[in-house]
Amino acid sequence: MSVGGEFAAATTFLVESAPHGRRGLYSSFQYVSTTIGQLLASGLAALLATLLIEADMDSYGWRIPFFVGALLSLVGLWIRRGADETSAVAGEIQSGKAERPKMFEFLRNYPRSAATIVGITIAGTVAYYTWTTFLPTYAQITVDFDVADSLQIGTISLVFFMILQPLLGMLSDRIGRKPMLITFGIGFVVLPVPMLGLLTDAYASLLVVQLIGMVFLGCFTSISAAVNAELFPTRVRAAGAGFPYSLTVAIFGGTAPLIGTALKDAGNPGLFPWYMSALALISTLVYLFVLRETKDKPLS
Secondary structure (H helix, E strand, O other): OHHHHHHHHHHHHHHHHOOOOOHHHHHHHHHHHHHHHHHHHHHHHHHHHHHOOHHHHHHOHHHHHHHHHHHHHHHHHHHHHOOOOOOHHHHHHHOOOOOOOOOOHHHHHOHHHHHHHHHHHHHHHHHHHHHHHHHHHHHHHHHOOOHHHHHHHHHHHHHHHHHHHHHHHHHHHHHOHHHHHHHHHHHHHHOHHHHHHOOOOOHHHHHHHHHHHHHHHHHHHOOHHHHHHHOOOHHHHHHHHHHHHHHHHHHHHOOHHHHHHHHHHOOOOOHHHHHHHHHHHHHHHHHHHOOOOOOOOOOO
């Protein structure tokens, strides 16, 4: 809930701060910072698991990451208190010169844009949660991959993924958003079944699968903030981009590890990559036939 609530404000701030022709680059830092957070969290969890015995971890150790997160939240609050507002519209609302937008004004006035964000996000959120979070577990439960090795590979892959973001964001500022999203969509229509089918208990097997997936996934994550923000005018941008995005993430992304584990328990782990490909096909059709190129569109 907390990540979903902050996503819209953070992405709107990034995109509205960007100079013309650099919105893809600026939006990519959403997932740079998210990945840094994941790396810090996994590193802290691994450190605690190493230093504490199981009884201490169960008693108080699991609370320490939440305490660290609370301190970082105060840093975020300090940063935002000194940040300049990126929208003149927001200033007019705060001063009473303009009416505050109603809760679902974006849905009433821009239903096509809201539905487009759902279609854009379905494949991206499932791929993201699978490749950045669930894949090491999937390898463990399907091919008995070594737990320590899978976590190490996950960390290497996250660093690689983080480095890719600004590079792919800059590429989208040159070639457009649609080619990037189509590349991502086709990649995840075609690749999950053969790639996950090739997993073995060999170290290189999981590393190669995860790195290849990260390249295609980066074509989505690096620009999703820019695409979402570019679909709505300033007045309703945060709510319009945030609500359908967060709802889609909760329904499809948050349940991806659950579905993958449930299929394994039911004796059908091989169905999970087909599930990913089916959702990727839905989003790819949106990229091809519904989404309009927004790279050069001025923020209205």
